[in-house]
Amino acid sequence: MIAHHILTVTVENKPGVLSRVAGLFSRRAFNIVSLAVSPTDDERFSRMTIVVDAETAPLEQVVKQLNKLIPVIKITEVAPAEGVERELMLVIVKAAAETRSQVTELTAIFEAKIVDVGYEAMTIMVAGEPDKLDAFSDLVKPFGIVELQRTGRIALPKLSRQPTRLRAVKAVRA
Amino acid sequence: MKLTGAQALIKSLEMEQVEVMFGLPGGAILPVYDPLIDSSIRHILVRHEQGAGHMASGYAWATGRPGVAMVTSGPAATNIVTPLCDAYMDSVPVVVVTGQVAYSVIGTDAFQEADTVGITMPITKHNWLISDAQDIPRIVREAFHVATTGRPGPVLVDLPKDVANTPMDWYWPEKVDLPGYKPNVKGHPRQIKDAARLIMEAQRPVIYAGGGIVKSGASRALRELAELTGVPVVTTLMGRGAIPDEHPLCLGMPGMHGNYTAVTSMQKSDLLITLGARFDDRVTGKVATFAPDAKIIHVDIDPAELGKVRRPDVPIVGDVRAVIEELNKAVKAEQQKTGAASDISAWIAQIREWQGDFPLKYTQDDGGPLKPQFVIEKLRENTPDDCILASGVGQHQMWASQLWKFKHPNTWINSGGLGTMGYAVPAAIGAKVGRPDRMVWAIDGDGCFQMTAQELVTASAERIPVKIAILNNAYLGMVRQWQELFYEERYSEVYLSPDLPDYVKWAEAMGCVGMRVDTADDVVTTIEKANEIDDRPVVIDFRTDWREKVYPMVPAGASNDDIILGPEFGEGGR
Numbered sequence: 001m002i003a004h005h006i007l008t009v010t011v012e013n014k015p016g017v018l019s020r021v022a023g024l025f026s027r028r029a030f031n032i033v034s035l036a037v038s039p040t041d042d043e044r045f046s047r048m049t050i051v052v053d054a055e056t057a058p059l060e061q062v063v064k065q066l067n068k069l070i071p072v073i074k075i076t077e078v079a080p081a082e083g084v085e086r087e088l089m090l091v092i093v094k095a096a097a098e099t100r101s102q103v104t105e106l107t108a109i110f111e112a113k114i115v116d117v118g119y120e121a122m123t124i125m126v127a128g129e130p131d132k133l134d135a136f137s138d139l140v141k142p143f144g145i146v147e148l149q150r151t152g153r154i155a156l157p158k159l160s161r162q163p164t165r166l167r168a169v170k171a172v173r174a
Numbered sequence: 175m176k177l178t179g180a181q182a183l184i185k186s187l188e189m190e191q192v193e194v195m196f197g198l199p200g201g202a203i204l205p206v207y208d209p210l211i212d213s214s215i216r217h218i219l220v221r222h223e224q225g226a227g228h229m230a231s232g233y234a235w236a237t238g239r240p241g242v243a244m245v246t247s248g249p250a251a252t253n254i255v256t257p258l259c260d261a262y263m264d265s266v267p268v269v270v271v272t273g274q275v276a277y278s279v280i281g282t283d284a285f286q287e288a289d290t291v292g293i294t295m296p297i298t299k300h301n302w303l304i305s306d307a308q309d310i311p312r313i314v315r316e317a318f319h320v321a322t323t324g325r326p327g328p329v330l331v332d333l334p335k336d337v338a339n340t341p342m343d344w345y346w347p348e349k350v351d352l353p354g355y356k357p358n359v360k361g362h363p364r365q366i367k368d369a370a371r372l373i374m375e376a377q378r379p380v381i382y383a384g385g386g387i388v389k390s391g392a393s394r395a396l397r398e399l400a401e402l403t404g405v406p407v408v409t410t411l412m413g414r415g416a417i418p419d420e421h422p423l424c425l426g427m428p429g430m431h432g433n434y435t436a437v438t439s440m441q442k443s444d445l446l447i448t449l450g451a452r453f454d455d456r457v458t459g460k461v462a463t464f465a466p467d468a469k470i471i472h473v474d475i476d477p478a479e480l481g482k483v484r485r486p487d488v489p490i491v492g493d494v495r496a497v498i499e500e501l502n503k504a505v506k507a508e509q510q511k512t513g514a515a516s517d518i519s520a521w522i523a524q525i526r527e528w529q530g531d532f533p534l535k536y537t538q539d540d541g542g543p544l545k546p547q548f549v550i551e552k553l554r555e556n557t558p559d560d561c562i563l564a565s566g567v568g569q570h571q572m573w574a575s576q577l578w579k580f581k582h583p584n585t586w587i588n589s590g591g592l593g594t595m596g597y598a599v600p601a602a603i604g605a606k607v608g609r610p611d612r613m614v615w616a617i618d619g620d621g622c623f624q625m626t627a628q629e630l631v632t633a634s635a636e637r638i639p640v641k642i643a644i645l646n647n648a649y650l651g652m653v654r655q656w657q658e659l660f661y662e663e664r665y666s667e668v669y670l671s672p673d674l675p676d677y678v679k680w681a682e683a684m685g686c687v688g689m690r691v692d693t694a695d696d697v698v699t700t701i702e703k704a705n706e707i708d709d710r711p712v713v714i715d716f717r718t719d720w721r722e723k724v725y726p727m728v729p730a731g732a733s734n735d736d737i738i739l740g741p742e743f744g745e746g747g748r
Contacts, residue, residue, distance in 0.1 A: 012354065070299075072354050
């Protein structure tokens with residue numbers, strides 16, 4: 001796994017904002033490992049979880065440049081060791097009669113879930129840490145992966161009694 | 175009060191105290207050009223949309239107020255992309271309004287449709303596509319606010335034709351509400367104190383003054399800082415005029431074509447007091463070897479500039495004028511507390527020695543070919559102190575910046591970051607529109623002039639008496655210089671011809687006075703003649719020596735230690 005950093009970015013929920021953020025990364029030659037966008041409990045805002053390749057650009061520059069985008073309201077950095085990261089994967093694995101039980105067994109071990117069954121294949125949903133998803137896809141590969149989709153990770157800081165873990169870079173000001 | 179979107183747009187511009195705009199109408203922006211007839215705003219009809227953008231930029235530089243341009247959709251919008259990018263690189267407050275095809279047909283590849291907001295996203299500070307006529311006053315207000323506050327920059331407002339025709343209820347927003355945009359103006363007091371202490375301790379300090387000084391109106395504060403501490407000042411290409419060149423502490427321009435003293439004093443300094451500058455590669459040369467012993471104080475309104483290229487020891491986010499004023503107080507307090515600052519007289523003596531040994535040098539031989547530097551010096555001697563000078567990009571720009579003695583801020587207008595050839599003519603026109611009381615000259619190259627000269631038609635038609643000095647060396651001179659020095663004199667596609675076009679006839683065809691100068695003897699009399707003409711533009715074709723190169727020079731990617739002084743200093747130039 002390359003060195004990465006997670007930014008959760010609160011942005012105004014307006015057309016073109018994703019394009020502004022994505023455009024900034026490409027223009028400044030910063031690499032995105034993954035990007036997930038979701039609504040928040042306040043419909044004026046959306047949240048982006050951006051996993052940044054920390055080797056291509058100093059994180060400080062990424063954060064400062066992002067902050068210059070006017071629709072960006074707040075950026076929170078989550079260092080990998082200090083965050084809870086989760087990701088969801090859907091994978092269609094070949095599972096004819098002779099191998100089906102093995103695939104089912106793996107699914108059970110990984111606490112994954114079979115969400116669709118066809119004549120010669122099954123669709124399996126795996127949720128968890130990105131490493132776990134990697135491991136699962138490696139293990140089912142010999143059976144034959146027909147299609148695979150991952151959501152990109154989302155993250156929140158680990159809870160702690162020390163209040164300094166969350167560093168709000170730009171606070172919301174009225 | 176019911177207005178159409180178009181009327182609301184014009185009224186909003188009036189509310190923003192826009193007096194002049196530069197533009198060219200077309201299909202999608204037609205509705206807005208109708209209420210313009212009844213508006214107090216003066217509209218300057220350009221001949222190419224690029225001209226409108228650069229004029230707005232020149233206007234902004236000369237007046238300190240935002241420049242406004244308005245053009246139609248599609249090709250007009252793409253024609254103004256270059257000025258937007260130029261203004262973005264040089265942090266110039268420019269507001270561009272573009273027409274757009276009807277909102278209802280966006281995305282259908284309609285006639286003259288272009289994704290203007292998408293195209294200009296990376297080269298504007300922010301841009302807006304208006305989908306509802308009711309939003310127009312709010313968005314115009316936001317656009318001017320964003321363009322002129324914080325680190326200034328260009329913005330674009332894209333107005334679809336059907337939105338312009340839709341009725342709305344007029345209002346004017348009292349305040350701007352942008353939760354994600356709150357520039358920090360005031361510097362951190364503790365950081366300012368730390369900066370003052372570093373200044374007191376430094377043995378070889380240099381003030382590195384950039385375009386931010388001019389933009390924030392910090393010239394007086396800068397001068398006070400320099401005089402208070404005795405620290406010499408280099409003024410970057412964008413910061414020329416930030417402190418008068420005749421001031422004993424002004425060392426002139428650093429960088430790739432900076433003078434020896436400015437370049438070397440930065441290189442040898444132990445403290446760079448960086449004020450509204452951004453460690454551009456043309457200033458630093460090879461970053462790894464740039465000013466290796468220097469601690470860095472870096473003041474900038476844009477936090478992203480701090481640490482982008484060189485990590486500062488004392489970073490200060492804030493308006494450079496506000497910060498320098500506080501810094502001056504802090505320095506005074508330090509001086510009272512600890513007595514005098516460290517003695518930097520040896521450093522100043524060293525600087526004076528460099529100035530004596532390695533001045534800017536050229537030789538104008540009697541009866542010899544006309545030297546471009548000679549033209550610039552004579553032009554300066556024969557124009558008022560507050561004359562505004564615009565330039566294009568290339569050799570002539572470097573000579574102008576090196577040799578022009580600037581006495582006031584906001585008198586130097588050029589394209590620094592983007593290096594846009596053809597900038598001079600429209601920028602000079604914009605400046606003259608903004609400051610009709612001032613004499614405005616442009617020093618241009620023959621290559622640059624051919625890119626945007628048609629705007630002199632605009633200047634003639636609108637009675638904007640700018641004066642253009644073409645340093646005609648019949649080459650794309652800077653490119654030729656690089657081919658001579660770094661490509662073994664293999665000249666590839668750089669020859670332009672001195673006579674094609676005939677600049678005098680061309681000038682006359684555009685309604686200007688055209689003159690030609692071939693010899694040094696005629697320079698001053700011709701300039702005097704040009705200065706007397708105040709009812710139309712003047713173009714002088716100065717036939718200059720094509721062999722002349724810009725020195726000193728730090729080759730691209732080289733260390734500033736390896737500065738080449740040029741043939742005037744004998745073999746090797748050192």
